[in-house]
Amino acid sequence: MNALIVGRQCEDLAKHGAKAVQLARLAAAGLPVPDGVVIPADLPADQIATVTDKILAWAAAIRAQYGLIIRSSAPAEDGNHTSFAGLYSSFFAATRSRDVQAAIRAVRMSSSSPTVRAYAQASQIEAPSGVAVIVQAAIRAYSAGVLAGQIRDGTWHDWQIEAVHGVAAPLTSGQVSGEVHHLGRALMLDVLADLVVPGAPQELRLPPGERITVDDRDGYPERAKIRTSAGGLVTVFRPPTWKSRPILLPQDVARLLELAMATAEAIKAESIDMEWAITRGGELHLLQARPLTRPIPRSPATARGSATSAGWQGIPASPGVATGPSLQLGHPAQSAAGMVVVCGNLGPDAAIVLLQHPAAIAATTGGPLSHAAIVARELGIPCVTGLPKHLGNLPDGTALTIDGIAGTVSTGISTGDGRTDPPLRTNGAVVLTWPTLADIEDDGRAGTVILVEPEADWKSVTGSLASHGNPAGLLQLGRRPLPFLPSGYDEHYLPGIGRLAWPVAIGAVPSELLVLDGKTPAWRRVIEADQPRRAD
Amino acid sequence: MEPVWNGILTCDYERTRPDASPLEWDLYTRSLISWPAALMGEPAPYGQLRRPGIVDISQDVHEILTRKWHERLAEPSFVAGLIADTGKDRSDTSAALDSCAAAADSAILPALKAATAGLLRVNATHIVNWLLPEEHWETLLTSLLGTRTEALTCLSALQLPDTPSHILAAHGRTASAGDEASQFASSSRIRARERRDAWYLAALLAAGDGPALSEVRALAAVLGWAATSEERRNELRTRYLAAVGTWCAAAGLDPGQITTADLLGRTS
Incomplete structure (x- = not known):
């Protein structure tokens, strides 16, 4: 054998x-x-x-x-x-x-x-x-990918090519969608910032941060930083010059279709699912081929027929959902009002744009403590950070919707659900933090409860209450008894929360406690008080 | 931070700050290695310098130190001390930079030495960008407030610097107080503070008399401190690099060749 x-x-x-x-x-x-x-x-x-x-x-x-x-x-x-x-x-x-x-x-x-x-x-x-x-x-590929196509009467009926830099493993494993070519249209989706190539032994021994040489399609060498390596593969950050140009040129697409047609003929099939690679100098390699056993898979963007469904995931940075046309920071515009500002790092020169009431910020760098995130929260503008760098190439005027909690950016307009916050209706008491007594409003609430933190002086707090017209209780978190119970107040234990001093003259304690963020409840809880203890 | 490779985590500022000067890389790598000492009095270094710009950290060291850091961040007394100490570091550095600005060219070096030492401590706080227990906090607040959306809204509201961010502060120094943009900035800051206070209060009440109360107090303080540190650190770093540039110009030195060792070592 x-x-x-x-x-x-x-x-x-x-x-x-x-x-x-x-x-x-x-x-x-x-x-x-x-x-x-x-x-x-x-x-x-x-x-x-x-x-x-x-x-x-x-x-x-x-x-x-x-x-x-x-x-x-x-x-x-x-x-x-x-x-x-x-x-x-x-x-x-x-x-x-x-x-x-x-x-x-x-x-x-x-x-x-x-x-x-x-x-x-x-x-x-x-x-x-x-x-x-x-x-x-x-094969140390410059690019690799898959081609799926159907042939009728010796000509292409339908086809789609997906391409990534380096080997095709991230694409075939479904980690990325890559660059998509479909019947003459090209769409760039979530192309990775990294590319994966098989490494030479000496390259596999290099730690992250060192550089290896990768060749572009024309054989031009570029130095690329290592992100990591394992299992014979080196993951490197894409050279900056590779990011701004398409992976496949029109002539590459034409040659791949030619190769796929010849491959289909050789295996006597009218459909083809082919894995390919291109190395330096544009040399083509046929890695695998089989008849297509399923309909041509569609990337999300091509499947829905337009770019409006494309979306990006970033890091949630400032809450809220907003929609507007995109504006790259630094591009001329009369005003950024109502626009989604797309930016990288922010410096002081960004203030003039951010103070023009933009709808949202989409940042391609940083996390929740980046300067873009911090200033967005200060200004109450929805913001997502850490988005893919290629958002920096998005044409101005592209309709974008930002969700600052989900951390997503999508193309297209969100009409929202049209709801507005209803006016506050409650039988509960609104909780405030000492010393914000001036904020006590007469908005139909059953009363106001002042949370007294451990560092506050109870006698000062209760003294201030006495001179205030609105009914107000005092709340201390935790189980320990109140240090001081003012005259005319009962002490109630609120299970799970703490101890409440509540005016006897008002009677029963409120049925609910609320915290308001503006006019909207941020937190609310139904409460049940036990038997009161009265001041001696 | 790059993925773990053969038991090593690599922090590569050459990649994350490709346009930085060698001095900036030196500042970042030195302050990274010394963050356990600067922020929690822990003498163990956080990794080893490969070259200015790159630090290699053993995964074991990373796990031991971050576990300790996260445990300490749940202690209100530690957090209070951290806030006080790092605030003093910033004040000291700012005072040293004031001295740099006031000194004659020939006398700038002693002040620059003090500013360099100070800035290395101030810059240690840049680890808040990836070494805070955010996932744990998100889980904790989700359990307290009910939903992940409320938890994220709360975390976001709490990450507010004590004073306006450096971007708004810089605008405020050049704009007139009455213009529309300044009024928008001012009213937005007030609203952001209200939002922070409301969500802090919500988290406190949700923790109530349970065991998470002290941790909620601590995390709220840490988040505010982290945002403040990031904003003020940025301002001090900008002032410091300008001071070094001024000194290099006066002394006929190439700022691209200067290291923190040069600035810490030369006093005359």
Whole structure:
């Protein structure tokens, strides 16, 4: 038995799996499939170490600079009706024996996962007893992604491409939507600030904060800071120059469609689900292909037909919901009144705009203690911070809705529910903090309760009350008895809250306590007082 | 803060403050390492300097120190001391910067040394941006007030600086008091204070006679302190960098080459 098969020689579905057979067929058709080797499904587990030595020798011979990718190839995988997409595991691994062995074992184990068995059962096919393993050199992609398309009469009927910088793993795992191209339209959704690439051994040893070189599409090298690394992959922050331009150029889209058409012809399919990568110099690589087993998936923006549904998640910074046209801070405008100001860091020069009554602030930096958040709260303006940087490219005048509690920004107008706060109607007493007696209003409330904090002097507080016309009680949080009960007051214990001194002349204690934020109750609680204690 | 990598957390100001000068990176990294000492008298350093701009912190050290920090932030007496001590740090630094401004070129260095030492302590408070127990507070307030929305509204209202933010303060220094923008700023501040007081009161009453009462008092004080610290720290940092720039210009030095060690070490 051959322990290791060169990828192009795969032809046995049971031993080599459908993916390996498919890739061999595509390579034979002259399509740009990366070289690889295959471990047959029936290889005994005790031979994995020996096979790994051979794999490492092969990797050295082909100069696999950025490690290996180790993928499953099951008999029914990538079929016409069952894809098993994402159900088997794939791993990047450095070219070290222990890492490669662990990855091979993990891929083989994934064939017996409950998810794979459940999918097989739902698809009415027999669950595979084992999987072959494909090993290829990891490709240091500038960009990668998926293309899904349907062909009728030899021409495209429908297609969609999703692209990210680096490898496609964040895209295929559903972490990001990436840049979407759909029938000639391009939409940039939540493209990650990071990009993930397979790393060379020396790069994988570098700690976060150091830099590695990544090549752009044209082969121009850029230094990129490492965010983290693990499992043969390095996550780096995207070079600033990459953020301001599209991932795919029109000619890339055209070449991907051409490749997908040729791939569909080679596998005799009228629909295609293809994973691809582009390396420096614009070189295309076909990583995987199978017939489309489901309708073309739509990203949220394309599915709903317009950009109005696109949304972004940030950090809640100042409460409230507001809608208005966007205005990038620093852009000329007669007034920011009613507009959603989009900004990064704020300096003193921002005051003039923020004091023009903007509807909301959408900041691409910072957290709840950033200067944008603090000034927004001072001014009572809804604010979300920590939003994706590409909001800084949003054209002025884009209708935005900000939710400062949910921490979201969405395009489009929120009409709200049209409700206004009803006038206060209560049989309860409004609680205030000492010494805010001047705020006691005659608005129909049953009375006012002054919360007396431990540091206050009770005699001073009660002395002030005596000279005040409105009925008012005194509240102390906690269970301990009141230090001083003024004449004409009863002491009541309010379970769960504290002790209340309430004027005897008024009678029963209020049925409810409220705290008002402006005219709106921020907190309210029904109370039940126990038997009063009267001053001696 | 970057994700944990091989048991290490990395704080990378080169990335988060790409336009900062080496002196600013030096200030941030030194004050980061010394925050446990500056804010809770804990001698253990928070990580090790890789280079000005980057600090590596063992995950164990991070967890031990932040756990201790969060426990102490629930103690009203500790919080009161923290507020007093950091307020004094700011006053001392401000006074040193006043001395820098008043000193003749040749006499500025001793004042700059004092300002540097002061600012390293003041700048230690920048850890409030990611080392406060916000999730715990959100959970606590949700349990007290009833919903997450009310908890977030309360937390937001409590994060109000004692005096106007540096953006509004700078506007107030240049605008006339009666203009519409100033009136808007002034009335908004009053309303923000009312909102803060209302939500503080709501949280106190919701805690009532339960065990969370002292923690509510502490968190409210910490949130106000954190917002105040961020705003006043920013002003002092701006004044400090200007003072260093003035000194470098007078002495014919390149401000891009100056470090805090230079400023702490040279007294004549």
